[in-house]
Amino acid sequence: MEWKNKADVVIVGGGILGVATAYYLAKLGRKDIVVLEKGTVCSGSTGRCGAGIRAQWGTEMNCRLGLAALDIFEQLDDELGLPTGLNQGGYLLVAYSEKEFENLKKGMKLQNDLGVKTRVVSLAEARGICPALDASDAVGFTYHARDGHADPFLTTFAYLEVAKRLGVSYFRRTEVTGVTVKGGKAVGVDTTKGHIDADLVINCAGAYAQVIAKMAGVDLPNWGERHEIMITEPVEPGVCPPMLMSFSGNYYIQQRPHGSIICGVSPKGHPQDFELRTTWQFITHMSTVLNKLLPVTKGIRIVRHWSGLYDMTPDGSPIIGETDVKNFYHSTGYSGHGFMLGPIAGKILAQHLTGSKPDIDFSMLDYRRFARGELIVEPNIT
Ligand SMILES: Cc1cc2nc3c(=O)[nH]c(=O)nc-3n(C[C@H](O)[C@H](O)[C@H](O)COP(=O)(O)OP(=O)(O)OC[C@H]3O[C@@H](n4cnc5c(N)ncnc54)[C@H](O)[C@@H]3O)c2cc1C
Structure with a gap:
C-alpha cells in the first residue's frame, strides 16, 4: 500500500480496538482513515487472549457494554460477511x-x-x-x-478486511514514534515510515497506550x-x-x-x-x-x-474519550476484557466522532475520573 503523508484520522494500533474503530468510522462516513501497527494485525493482546464474551459484570457500565457487545457479535458474521467463530455456550x-x-x-x-x-x-x-x-x-x-467466546483472529481479520473495502488504509510494521501537538491540538504522528498529518489521532495501542499518550504529554494511569x-x-x-x-x-x-x-x-x-x-x-x-x-x-x-x-487501569474499567490535547482520543485500558468490548467500544466512539448519539453514553469513562477520584471499580474480574 502506498504511504500517505496526510490523513483525516490516524489510529494507533492494529488490535481489535483499532481495527473495529476504523471499520465503524468508515461505515459511518469518515474518509481517509489510516491504521498504524508496529507489528502485524493481532500481534498484541488480541491475538493472545482467551476471547471470552460476557455480560455478567458488576458495574452498570460494563453490563451495558457487555450486553451491547453480545448484540453486535450475534449479527456480526452477517454484517461483515465473514466468520467470527462465535460460540454461545454461556x-x-x-x-x-x-x-x-x-x-x-x-x-x-x-x-x-x-x-x-x-x-x-x-x-x-x-x-x-x-x-x-x-x-x-x-x-x-x-x-x-448468551455469553460465550469467539475467535479473536477471525473477528479482527474480518473487521480489517471489510474496513479496507470501505477505504481504510492499514500499515503494518509501522511504529508510531511521536505525536505532534500544535496549539493544544494533535495534528499528526511521526512513524518509522515517515510523518503523517492528521485531523484526529486515536490511541488504541492496548497495553502501550500510556506510551503513546506520553508522546503528546498526556499521563494515563494504565499499565x-x-x-x-x-x-x-x-x-x-x-x-x-x-x-x-x-x-x-x-x-x-x-x-x-x-x-x-x-x-x-x-x-x-x-x-x-x-x-x-x-x-x-x-x-x-x-x-x-x-x-x-x-x-x-x-x-x-x-x-x-x-x-x-x-491493558490495566486502576479501577478495571476502560478509558474512552478525548484528552486535554484536542483531537487526541483514547480507547484503551480494557483491563482484560477488551476483546469482547472492542466492537461496541469502536462503534460508540465512531458514533461520537461522526456526530451521532452513541448507543451508550460513555462520558463517565473519561480518563479525568482518576484525578477526580470517581473510580468505576469493576468487581467481576480475577
Ligand atoms: C491471556 C489473555 C487473556 C485474555 N482474555 C480475554 C477474554 O477472555 N475476553 C476479553 O474480552 N479480553 C481478554 N483479554 C484482553 C484482550 O486481549 C485485550 O483487552 C484486547 O485485546 C485489547 O485490544 P487492543 O486492540 O486495545 O490491544 P492490542 O490487541 O494489544 O492492540 C494494540 C496494538 O497496538 C500496537 N502498538 C503498540 N504500540 C505501538 C506503536 N508505538 N505504534 C504502532 N502500533 C503500536 C501493538 O503492536 C498492538 O498490536 C485477554 C488478554 C490476555 C493477555
Whole structure:
C-alpha cells in the first residue's frame, strides 16, 4: 500500500480496538482513515487472549457494554460477511464461598435489572451445562446462556478486511514514534515510515497506550500486566460448552469446537509486567486446576503456552474519550476484557466522532475520573 503523508484520522494500533474503530468510522462516513501497527494485525493482546464474551459484570457500565457487545457479535458474521467463530455456550461462574456467591447474586440482580438474563443454577444443572465438570466443592453458580467466546483472529481479520473495502488504509510494521501537538491540538504522528498529518489521532495501542499518550504529554494511569495462557490437545468436543470462570478460584477455561481446552489464570496483585515470558510454574498450577475441574483432561498434553498483556487501569474499567490535547482520543485500558468490548467500544466512539448519539453514553469513562477520584471499580474480574 502506498504511504500517505496526510490523513483525516490516524489510529494507533492494529488490535481489535483499532481495527473495529476504523471499520465503524468508515461505515459511518469518515474518509481517509489510516491504521498504524508496529507489528502485524493481532500481534498484541488480541491475538493472545482467551476471547471470552460476557455480560455478567458488576458495574452498570460494563453490563451495558457487555450486553451491547453480545448484540453486535450475534449479527456480526452477517454484517461483515465473514466468520467470527462465535460460540454461545454461556459463562458459568463458580463461587467457592457464601460471600462470593452473595456477590455473584448481587451482580446478577444488577444484570437482570439491565436485561441480562443471568440465573442461579444448582450443581446438578451446572453438570448438565458442563458435562465434564467436577465442582462438588463449589458453593454456587450463576449462568448466562448468551455469553460465550469467539475467535479473536477471525473477528479482527474480518473487521480489517471489510474496513479496507470501505477505504481504510492499514500499515503494518509501522511504529508510531511521536505525536505532534500544535496549539493544544494533535495534528499528526511521526512513524518509522515517515510523518503523517492528521485531523484526529486515536490511541488504541492496548497495553502501550500510556506510551503513546506520553508522546503528546498526556499521563494515563494504565499499565501492562503479563498473563499466561495455554491450549491442550483435544478431548471429546462438547464436554465443556460454557466458559468456566471463577474470581476466587482464579481461572477461566473454555473448550474450542474441535475439543482443545484454552485456559488461564491471573497473576496475584496485578503487577506491572511488560515481558512476554512464560513459566513452568504456570503450567504446573494451571494443569492442577484444570485436572481438578475437568477430570477428563487428566493425562492429556499441552500443545502451546504463551503470554500476553492485560491493558490495566486502576479501577478495571476502560478509558474512552478525548484528552486535554484536542483531537487526541483514547480507547484503551480494557483491563482484560477488551476483546469482547472492542466492537461496541469502536462503534460508540465512531458514533461520537461522526456526530451521532452513541448507543451508550460513555462520558463517565473519561480518563479525568482518576484525578477526580470517581473510580468505576469493576468487581467481576480475577
Ligand atoms: C491471556 C489473555 C487473556 C485474555 N482474555 C480475554 C477474554 O477472555 N475476553 C476479553 O474480552 N479480553 C481478554 N483479554 C484482553 C484482550 O486481549 C485485550 O483487552 C484486547 O485485546 C485489547 O485490544 P487492543 O486492540 O486495545 O490491544 P492490542 O490487541 O494489544 O492492540 C494494540 C496494538 O497496538 C500496537 N502498538 C503498540 N504500540 C505501538 C506503536 N508505538 N505504534 C504502532 N502500533 C503500536 C501493538 O503492536 C498492538 O498490536 C485477554 C488478554 C490476555 C493477555
